Amino acid sequence: MKLWCKTLVACGLAMGALTGCASSDVEEMPVSPLPEISPVVAPAVSWEDSVGDGVGEYYSRLHPAVRYGKIFAASRDGKVAAFDEKSGDELWQVDVNELFSDALQKESSGVSLSAGITVAQNKVFIGSENGLLAALDADTGNAVWQTMTNGELLSAPTVAEDTVVVNSSTGSLDAFNVDSGEKLWSYESALPTLTLRGTGAAAYAEGGFFVGTADGKVAVVIKNNGQVAWEQPIYVPKGGNEFSRMADVDVTPLLQGDNLYAVSYNGNLVSLEMRSGRVVWSRKYSSFNELAAGGLHLYLVDDHGRIYAVDRRNGLELWSNSELTNRQLTSPAVYRGYVVVGDFEGYLHFISREDGSLAGRIKVDGSGLFSQPQVVDDKIYVQARDGKVAAISLP
Numbered sequence: 001m002k003l004w005c006k007t008l009v010a011c012g013l014a015m016g017a018l019t020g021c022a023s024s025d026v027e028e029m030p031v032s033p034l035p036e037i038s039p040v041v042a043p044a045v046s047w048e049d050s051v052g053d054g055v056g057e058y059y060s061r062l063h064p065a066v067r068y069g070k071i072f073a074a075s076r077d078g079k080v081a082a083f084d085e086k087s088g089d090e091l092w093q094v095d096v097n098e099l100f101s102d103a104l105q106k107e108s109s110g111v112s113l114s115a116g117i118t119v120a121q122n123k124v125f126i127g128s129e130n131g132l133l134a135a136l137d138a139d140t141g142n143a144v145w146q147t148m149t150n151g152e153l154l155s156a157p158t159v160a161e162d163t164v165v166v167n168s169s170t171g172s173l174d175a176f177n178v179d180s181g182e183k184l185w186s187y188e189s190a191l192p193t194l195t196l197r198g199t200g201a202a203a204y205a206e207g208g209f210f211v212g213t214a215d216g217k218v219a220v221v222i223k224n225n226g227q228v229a230w231e232q233p234i235y236v237p238k239g240g241n242e243f244s245r246m247a248d249v250d251v252t253p254l255l256q257g258d259n260l261y262a263v264s265y266n267g268n269l270v271s272l273e274m275r276s277g278r279v280v281w282s283r284k285y286s287s288f289n290e291l292a293a294g295g296l297h298l299y300l301v302d303d304h305g306r307i308y309a310v311d312r313r314n315g316l317e318l319w320s321n322s323e324l325t326n327r328q329l330t331s332p333a334v335y336r337g338y339v340v341v342g343d344f345e346g347y348l349h350f351i352s353r354e355d356g357s358l359a360g361r362i363k364v365d366g367s368g369l370f371s372q373p374q375v376v377d378d379k380i381y382v383q384a385r386d387g388k389v390a391a392i393s394l395p
Contacts, residue, residue: 342369
C-alpha cells in the first residue's frame with residue numbers, strides 16, 4: 001500500500017510548496033494489518049447517502065458540517081448537498097460549477113472543491129483549488145456570493161460574526177465580509193522553500209484569529225484590522241536540507257480555556273497562553289492532523305498513524321497506540337469514552353480514552369475515510385472518498 005504524498009512529503013519542489021502527486025510517485029511503506037480485537041462496542045450506521053463523486057484519491061480535508069438540523073457535504077467535482085440530520089433524506093443538491101458559471105469562465109474551466117464545509121450565519125462556505133470562495137444559502141443551496149482569492153484553498157473557512165477568513169496556500173490569511181464577500185484585509189506570512197501541501201484553518205476567540213503558518217509559527221490576527229497581535233514559533237527548523245527543515249503548523253489551533261494547543265510537522269506539540277503567546281510546555285511530536293480534546297486530555301495522530309493521549313496541563317504522555325501505524329488515519333475525534341479515527345480501508349476505529357486499547361470498529365465504505373469525523377448530538381458523521389456520507393452511533 002502506498003501512502004498519500006501528504007504523509008511522505010517528498011514528492012518534489014514546486015514553487016515553494018509540495019504539490020499533488022500520484023500514489024505511484026512515492027515509496028511503499030509497511031502498513032499495519034487490521035488488528036484482531038475483542039470488541040466491547042458495536043457501532044452501527046444510522047443512515048447513509050452520497051454527494052457527487054467524492055474526492056477520489058486526491059488529498060482533501062472536505063468534511064461534513066452539521067447545523068440547523070441539516071448535514072452539509074461536498075465533493076471535489078463541485079457538488080454540495082444538504083441532508084436531514086435525523087433521517088438522512090436529501091433536502092437539496094447543487095453544482096457550484098453551474099451556480100457560478102459566469103465568473104468561472106473568466107477564471108478557469110471549473111472548480112475542484114477542497115475547502116470546507118463551514119456553516120454559519122445561515123450560509124454554507126466552500127473553497128476550491130483554484131481560489132474560489134463561495135457562500136450558499138443554507139436553506140436552499142442558492143448562490144449568495146463568490147469571490148476569487150489569491151491562492152489554493154485547502155482548509156475550511158472560519159466565520160467570526162460579520163467576517164469570514166480563509167488561509168490560502170500562498171501564506172495569506174484573507175478576510176471577507178460574511179454577507180457580501182467584500183474583501184476586508186490580508187495577513188501575509190512567510191513561505192519556506194518547501195512546505196506541506198495543506199494549510200490549517202484559523203480558530204477564533206476574543207476578537208482574534210489564531211492561525212498556524214508554514215514556517216512553524218502560531219499567529220494571532222486581530223479581526224477588526226488584520227494586524228498581528230503576536231507571533232510565536234513553536235518549532236525552530238533544523239537540519240541540513242529543506243526536507244528536514246520543514247516545520248509546517250498545518251492544523252487549526254485548539255483553543256481550551258486560557259490556552260491554545262498546536263502541533264507542527266517535524267517539530268513540537270505545544271501549549272501556549274492565548275493572550276501572550278508564551279510557551280507553557282513543549283513536547284516532541286510530528287503531525288499534520290487536527291488535535292482533539294476531551295476533559296484534561298489531548299489526542300493526537302502523528303504523521304505515521306500512531307495515536308497518543310497527552311495531559312494538556314503539562315504535556316505528559318498518558319498512553320500511545322501503534323496498532324494502526326501507516327493506515328492513513330484521519331484526524332481524531334472524541335465520542336463518549338472513545339477516540340474515533342478512520343482509515344484508508346474505510347474502517348472507523350473506536351479507541352478507549354482510558355488506556356488506548358481498541359474497543360471496536362465498523363467498516364463504513366471500502367473507498368476509505370479521509371477527513372476528521374464530526375461528532376454532533378451523539379452521532380458521528382463521516383465522509384468516504386467515493387462521496388458516501390454516513391451517520392454512525394452506538395446503541
